[in-house]
Amino acid sequence: MEERPSDRPPPDKTFLEKAAIVVAPGSVIFAMLYYLGRTRVNAYYSVFGISVTELGLSTEEFLLASPNATFFPLWILLLAGLVGLMGFALLDRRLARTQGSRTRRRIYRAAAVAGAVLLLFSFIAVYVRPGWYVAPLLGALGAAAALFGLALRRSGSRAAAAGPAPGGGRERLRTLVGAVLVAMLTLCVFSGVAWYVHREGRAVALRELREGLDDRxxxxxxxxxxxxxxxxxxxxxxxxxRYVYDRFAVLTTSSTRYYLVPRTPPVGRLVTIRRDDPTMRVEVEQAVMRRGR
Known part of the structure; x- marks a missing residue:
């Protein structure tokens, strides 16, 4: 009796397909934006000696702080990815036209070696330059180079008109290596973006310390x-x-405190006033008070 297509068992899902069922892409993006926004806000207020936990900021405020800091690095990453994909497509098409199997073999081997060396240097840089951007940058370049070589190798195997097809075990090994390289590239890129966001938040705070806070x-x-x-x-x-002070501006507020700084630069002192302090009264001259930065 012939087996009908409807009676056949469904094919097994890959690891990425199973992971996509458990973790939705929207949840991952939401968590990344929240983490980057919190990193930026925390870096900004740490310059003034304020802990983010004291402010009681909401999730929406952290998310709103994320796009300002992540736009530039994400734009650079998308541009680099577009250039890399276009370069790979041009090189692969040129090698396919000229039947340059030997040249293709040399290129993907050189890319694999370069990627391995860069990944090794990125691991060493973690201990040599901790907290700096060298390690994630070298790791991202190494993973990208290794992925470039792996993709060029697999493209050459599919384009070969003659010869035995690669074994299933070998192909699964390449798929696993590619998944590991993608994970390493993602971690390195995320680490680099988080580093940039942290430095950007501190840079804004230090600039305001020098130039003042006239917009507050x-x-x-x-x-x-x-x-x-x-x-x-x-x-x-x-x-x-009786004593009136007009020299302060609102840096931020919480449910229990005002955080004030001098308006004129250099801003060198943070003043904290409790809302329920019976010895003082705070009068805000502008109706809109911005809590996040």
């Missing part, structure tokens, strides 16, 4: 005693808060 909301602090040095104004004696 101004505040007027009323105190019952001269807690911040000589006040800008002094009210009459019968006022409960």
């Amino acid at each position: 909301p101004s505040v007027r602090v009323y105190a019952d005693k001269p807690v911040f040095g000589i006040p800008e104004r002094l009210l009459e004696k019968y006022q409960p808060y």
Whole structure:
């Protein structure tokens, strides 16, 4: 009895297909944007000595902080990927036209060796230059070079008109190596982008320390005693808060505190005022207060 197509068992799913069922691509992108946004915000406020956990920022605020920092590195990565794919397509087509099997073999072997050397150097760079971008950059270049050689090798095998087909075990080994290289490339790229986001957040904070925060909301602090040095104004004696300070701007706020800094550069001191402090009163001169950065 002939077996019908509907009676045949479905083919086994690959590892990537099974992983896609468990972890949706949207969840991965959401988690990456959240992590990068939190990394940037944490790097920015760490310059001022503020912990992100004190601010109680929401998930949306971390996500909104991510695009400003990730646009440039992602644009560079997409451009590099486009150039690499176009270069691979041109080289593969040229080798296919000229029947340059020997040249193809030399190129993919050279790419594999270069990729292995770069991956080894990236591992060494982790201990030589920890926390720097050299390790993820070398790792990404090494994984990309190895993937280039592997793709060129597999393309040549499929294009061969004569000769025995590669064994199933050998093909599965190449697929596994390709999956490992893709994972290494992804980790290196993500590590490099996270490094860039962290440095960008600190750079913005350091620039504001030098140039001031003129774009932040101004505040007027009323105190019952001269807690911040000589006040800008002094009210009459019968006022409960006689000492008036106009020199501060709002860096950020939380549910329990105001975080104030001097408006004029250089910004060298952070002032924290509790909202329920009975000895002070804070008056914000602008209605809109931006908490995230």
